[in-house]
Amino acid sequence: MRSLSDERSLAGEPDERNEPGERNEPGGQSRLSQAFARARADGRAVLVGYLPAGFPSVAGAVTAMRALVEAGVDVVEVGLPYSDPTMDGPVIQAASDAALRRGVTTADVLRTVEAVAATGVPALVMTYWNPVERYGAAAFARDLAAAGGAGAITPDLPPEEAGPWLAATADTGLDPVFLVAPSSTDARLARVAAVSRGFIYAASLMGVTGARERVGAQAAELARRVRAVTDTPVAVGLGVSTPEQTAEVAGFADGVIVGSALVRALLDAERAGADPEEAAVALRGVVAGLAAGVRRSGPSVPRG
């Protein structure tokens, strides 16, 4: 179950959006930057899809992430399940807890990244800081780059504490992605923008991950404020779960991040006794709607 080399042979044709196994090269345009540039050229926003590694199993998660790619996700966010996920709501907590109970390890997460990167779509790790610190920042950056990873989102690592991580990623071509929130002052937006590469993750609201009835009203304003201080693309996440919401966010941001809605589909599939292939079918259906959403409303705010 743990060997993903067999899985890779099942990957089928690589996505034309990127060459399989392509690495970020230091100095060149990163794979995330390329994904955002391509979407912009198409007049649409990037769709980022999150799933935790190891749920429902290591192999099952890879199957699910491949389904995301097949259905139109531009960037896969591979979650590293963590015992104390303070930024996550109940849906992602449930899947992460299950993955940990089933024994997922950091090494499994890196193997998952490798399998996803082999599809040609950028694979980005989303991880709380302690697992990286425990692994060793430099070692994690080295192994993530070797697995073909595009970078990492670190939600509880602020720029103030990020020195070792920035140093570790500097020569790897990995993009360190940092977050901003509606409560961020302009000074903090500038500080985050100065270290974030690939894109900036804008939390749409003050709260944790999970579906909401409406996108936070603060999201558009935050995206506008970020754009005022940087040319780095801004992607909006938290509470975005429906095609209508992705279309709305695509109207004011460069990227749309969806997590809980995808995890919910996997949890529902498991509860219904579906096998990984059936779960993948369900996921493809959810993603197709979201992918249509990011195409329905091109960025209405032109980039300078």
Added chain:
Amino acid sequence: MTSAVTPTAGPTDADAVPVGPLPDSAGHFGRFGGRFVPEALFAALDQLTDAYAAARADPGFAAELGGLLATYAGRPTALTDAARLTAHVGGARILLKREDLAHTGSHKINNVLGQCLLTRRMGKTRVIAETGAGQHGVATATACALLGLECVVYMGEEDTSRQALNVARMRLLGAEVVAVASGSRTLKDAINEAMRDWVATVDTTHYCIGSVMGPHPFPMLVRDFQRIIGVETRAQVLERVGGLPDAVVACVGGGSNAMGIFHPFIGDPSVRLIGAEAGGDGLATGRHAAAIAGGAPGVLHGMRTFLLQDADGQTQVSHSISAGLDYPGIGPEHAWLHETGRATYGVVDDRAAMDALRLVARLEGILVAIESAHAFAAAFGVARDLGPDAVVVVNCSGRGDKDVDTAAKWFDLL
């Protein structure tokens, strides 16, 4: 019993000694502390830092807090000569700092009164807190009742059933108690849930953290509010024995009672500072709560400190008969005091703590909290080592009424 205080070996890194007061402006105690939190909380942490700085500069704040501590919480608390215990142990003179006599039965009231007054100064109307055994939750509910603040207490589901009486106490005081069913359903998960609440409600809500832990400025803030323990102790011992004590001993979970009594003595090199971590079933069993002795540096709940974690950096569940010490981390300033060698941390297991609890009850007529019993067990060895000319202060951080049920089962009394 001497084995109970075998110190945990720690490197002394003289080069890392910072210049100036701790923490630095970013909340660091050497390499420990800091702020490892979602960006959404930074504004609130800055607001709290600013509000606290303004309050410290305002004599009116000190007067209001001092008034409440004196007329409501019952400060100063007594310093008791434990004559029969001293004779029984056969070593140093043992003095007890009686935080068990403070309102609500422990030192926790010192911190919550300070933080709830700050809450009011910030114009916030709602207070949230985490609690393990319920002592901090009860103290927070008490201060909120006194000051007319809404109060929500997060408590692990496991703990709400183990400590049902404290749940009722908090509800009597008007607080809402939320049983947390996520993760391991214990204190660490209650903290996670409180942080999730805080991110979403930070405009109106203050998170009243109960120990010297969490992101900056909490470790500094809680230490400063608990410092009154050590300030009083220092003056009381000087008056009673005409000199400084030779050792000060306290139990350490997150470490607020220990930090409070240690801090005014840090500049007195002759005073040994000794912390007792909870050894649970014994260090060797892996079922313990000794973050320094059995953990490694890492990041949890917004701070870098020693914590119990596995090879992948996942937090490990702690074990102790004392719910108040049952936490996988420790305050970052303790990590710093350990690393610099200024304080020494030993391990006391469940059995040694319970034996000490019964001994103190029978010899001194004081039923101490199981948390505090860890400090007593450590102090016996220290008192013997130092001999009859020495003076040892034990921080009796809380009373044991809440633990009668546990003790009755342990000693088969019913």
